Amino acid sequence: MARKINYCFGIMIAGLIMSSCNPGATPDNEQTEADTAVAATDDGFKQIFDGKTLDGWEGDTAYWRAEDGSLVGEVTPDRLLKSNTFIIYQGGNPKDFELKLEFKITEAGNSGINYRSEVFPGVPHALKGYQADIDGKNNYTGQNYEERGRTTLAYRGQKVTIPNTEGKSEKNAWTAAVVDGSLGSSDSLKALIKSNDWNTCHLIVKGNHLQHYINDVLMSDVTDDDTTHRKMEGLLGIQVHVGPPMQVQYRNIMLKNL
Template sequence: MIRPLLKGPHVRQAALFVTLAGLAAAALAAEPETFGKDANGFESLFNGKDLTGWQGDPDHWSVEDGAITGTTSAEKKLTENKFLVWAGGKLKDFELRTKFRLRNGNSGIYIRCLEREPGKGDALVGMQADFAEDPKWVGTIMEYLRRGILANRGEKVMIDEKGSRKVEALGDPAELLKAYKPKEWNDYHILCRGGRVVLTINGVVMADLQDDDPKRLAEGVLGLQVHQGPPMKVQFKDLWLKRLD
């Protein structure tokens, strides 16, 4: 059956419907990839099945046994660090909860980072919540390729507007390290609010930073790292984000 052409107000109504539908679709497309929210306002960043909502090199990133898995090998040796970046855009003030397990090597969770153009070295530059096979790096706040170590495990650090640092003892680094379980699943909680960054592993505060340096990155992307060097494997699961801004 041939349908009659729309005329007059019907044309306007149809055009309005198409416009609204297009706007709705665009709005949905712009929404960050999240997978539900808990009673405390944390959004899930990982569906437990695939890497929907994340961007990275499939040679190094996959899902294994319900966990985001980053690997390097002798055959796929890296000359620079690689990242799996959350596609939800830049973050400013937030809390992040996740579980991680490091088989060997070095890894970290990059927070408020800058993305660099391909071919210019590491794709992400900025602050990270560090952990590694070498216990020195467990629970350390590091700003890779910028200001270096900002707070070691066991330190409470204040950086003023001139970049000067004041360091106080937060705890004995060796005692704090006992909370970490090598090669097992560990809880990582990261708080970023203004210049304050606090790292907590398995319920124990590892490092506390108040960064008022105007050079600091106030916002940026979230990423997970596989490190250049010997073959390694790292896994993440139960990634939950709560925006505080």
């Protein structure tokens, strides 16, 4: 027993000597800032918001600004909205992609991330297309909603197929949608979303398969076989919704084309 203790003690002393000779060394489970920067580029993601300006984005600056590293959308009592407004990414029309970001929204807030969308004519800064829904009360956060289109495609907790058949929007949901499975109850998934605090959102959009993750948990899963209405590429934008005064913040917005 004494021999084993002496051996371990010797190993410890040797490790201390090596660390003193190399004061810049870090433990294996820690990353330096340089390591983190390399990882951020090696995984294929590109930062599409610089945290300081609205460069590369277009929207109504009465409602959108860059502040403290965040893209901020805000509705104030003296600037209420008449229609939903978006700030739109100007870097192309993503087709197959992954999007990662963090968001924080006030309780009265209503927002969302539009993708594979198109400009809706006649309304300034309006989009039509798929949306990862986000709201302050977390009643809808994580669901798949088609803005100015088929409306709700999948509620939170649903795995859905949209068949290539006729349908209509009824009670704010697409009647043709077929629920194939469950990802968990809406309430159990809601419990994983933080109120008035930072959450992560990860969208994986490939072919006709659309997945919305919040805090690394799959919240909705849509396979869109509806060749009449689906879109395979389009604009990316972030929404501020008509309603009471509110604020939403987005940061660390990262895009990877697949």
